[in-house]
Amino acid sequence: MPSRLRLLALCVGFALSLPLHAAEAPQRWVSAGGGLSEWIVALGGESKLVGVDSTSQHPASLTRLASIGYQRQLSAEGILSLRPQLLVGTEEMGPPPVLGQIKGAGVQVEMFSSAATMAALQGNLEHLGRLLGDPQRAEAQLASYRQHLEQRQQWIAKAKAGHKAPGVIFLLGHVGAKPLVGGTDTAAGWLIEEAGGHNLATNEGYKSFSVEMLAALDPDVIVYADRALDGDAALKALLKENPVLAATQAARNNRVIALDPTLLVGGLGPRLPDSIDALSASFYPDAAQAAVAP
Secondary structure (H helix, E strand, O other): OHHHHHHHHHHHHHEEEHHHHHHOOOEEEEEEEHHHHHHHHHOHHHHEEEEEEEOOOOOOHHHEEOOOOOOOOOHHHHHHOOOEEEEEEEEOOOOOHHHHHHHHOOOEEEEEEEOOOOOHHHHHHHHHHHHHHOOOHHHHHHHHHHHHHHHHHHHHHHHHHOOOEEEEEEEOOOOOOOOOEOOOHHHHHHHHHHHOOOOOOOEEEEEEOHHHHHHHHHHOOEEEEEEEOOHHHHHHHHHHHOOHHHOOHHHHHHOOOOEHHHHOOOOOOHHHHHHHHHHHHOOHHHHHHHHHOO
16 A cells, blocks of 8 residues: 555544544543532533432532432442443442442442542542543642632631630531541541641541530530531530530530531532631631721
């Protein structure tokens, strides 16, 4: 074959191969973990999502997608019914036998980190950027995230110069039932420290405390989240089921702050910097008022 014809054949072959390669990229995604799902949206991948877990509630458009249930209690049948090509989630996703079934059905499963560290977030965004084919956008999002946190840390440093860091505990409950206390290596603990508070809970992970232990902590601020109730209803249930909390400094001084529990699932999510801003303003109210004073 003349060289000119060989070149033409190669060009035609390459052109014909382009749609095939494009089709190989997974277009039907299922995501388990609120923070991870939010990043997919922030990185422009929402149109690929065909299902999300119950913790993926932001933005509101995600709630209109098919639900695959709670991330730790997934069903292979429910997920496979959506005909996904890709399932993404953190190591919190499971149970493992279900993930094995999903992989066995030919679905690509990609795991991310739920660790509350900037290193884990960087890894997650780089991973998502590659999967979405837009690593530059992921890099820009990470840079913006870091900048936001750095600016808030500068504000907190000034606030701490004139005010003692408040002692804080984080409580995670369900309809007011005996709550779990968020200690080290948790998103709740990271959030408290990043907002300039001192986490009084030194336990690792989430742990149930006795009434006596809760009373002994006597926090300046209580941050709480309820997996079933919102707002005032959650607070009333918490104090009703755990009356010892009403005697704490936090309750007496009306420094009990509600937090959306979906902020704490699926790794460090894109809404956390704004939550840190709000929490730090609550931790240092005098400094926050001075900042907005004319």
